[in-house]
Amino acid sequence: MNFLAHSYLAFSDGHIVGQFLQDFIRNKDRFSFPPEIVEGILLHREIDTFTDAHPEIHEAKKVFSPLVRLYSGAFVDVAFDYFLANHLPEETLKLHAERVYGVLGHHLHLFPPPFHRMLEGMERDNWLYHYREEQGIHFSFRNVLNKARYLDKNLAVFEVFLNNRPQLEAHFMKFFPDLVRHAETFNSRFRI
Template identity: 40%
Template sequence: MNFLAHAYLSFHQPALLTGNMMGDFVKGRQMALYPASVQRGIALHRAIDTFTDTHPSTMTAKDIFRPQTRLYGAVFVDIIYDHFLANDPLHFTDASLQSFAQQVYHTLHIQDFALPPDFTRMIQYMSSENWLYGYKSKEGIAQSFRGMVRRAKYIDFTASVPLSVFETNYAALQQCYNDFFPELLTFAKDYIAA
């Protein structure tokens, strides 16, 4: 999943949120550098990613992207899942998404321990450009796609390619999200409770 889902699946627990959001920036044994409560968030991030990557609906969504984006389909699926979550009336209204995004940025900015430098830089961009709220619009998704294509070393297509797949297959991708996200929500709650 992408940033909005990881934040949402932290259930307003600050240390869990911090670890869950920075999970991709902490490799292997580096996890031991953080408080136990943040380590739980990093572990949750990894569990969410594994659950997501192996879920049948995610496999279907990746297959929709694969002819045009090859192995990079998973990256674009993560981003579009955040779009559908941002627009899911069971989880957000426009106002509650805006408020939630600001709470997440505030929580990440006030940490009293050192965050990974790359994560700290990314949070500056995320909050100044309001990425979490931006996932709501198709333009926000297009911007995310452009950033992903720009940063990836081996992508040899423009952001218009996955954007076209997204727009052409919007209903099918929405159905993948609808089938997937309730199961992920249950999985994350059970994981935290265990």
């Protein structure tokens, strides 16, 4: 899953920090943070593992894989953030985005400098909120293309998304409730 889904599935501020921190730390350092942040790191990994194994994700990847091969999962993640953003009430999404930026800004000292620059752009352009718009998702697809080492930067990934939006949304609608239940079950293990 991508930024919005990971932050949406966080059950506390510490989980939000851990969900984002996961992509910026070495594996051996994951247990060197306060317990709630470690839980967020572990939750991030659990979400990714569950997502990668889900049959709806395998089907959704088929939409992108003829064009982007092994990167199809990254584009599915971005597409699913679009659907999540559009299934949340607008005010809920706005408040969620503000909360995430505030929490991350308050814990910036835990993140390496590349994340500081990313958060600055994320907040300035309100990425989490703008996932609900075609322009915002197009921007996210461009970011994935720009980071992908072996892909042509001009691939028509956004057009593939637009042409297959109903199919992708159907996969999202079957997948996301399963993910929410799985994350809640995983989280409940920390609360015993």
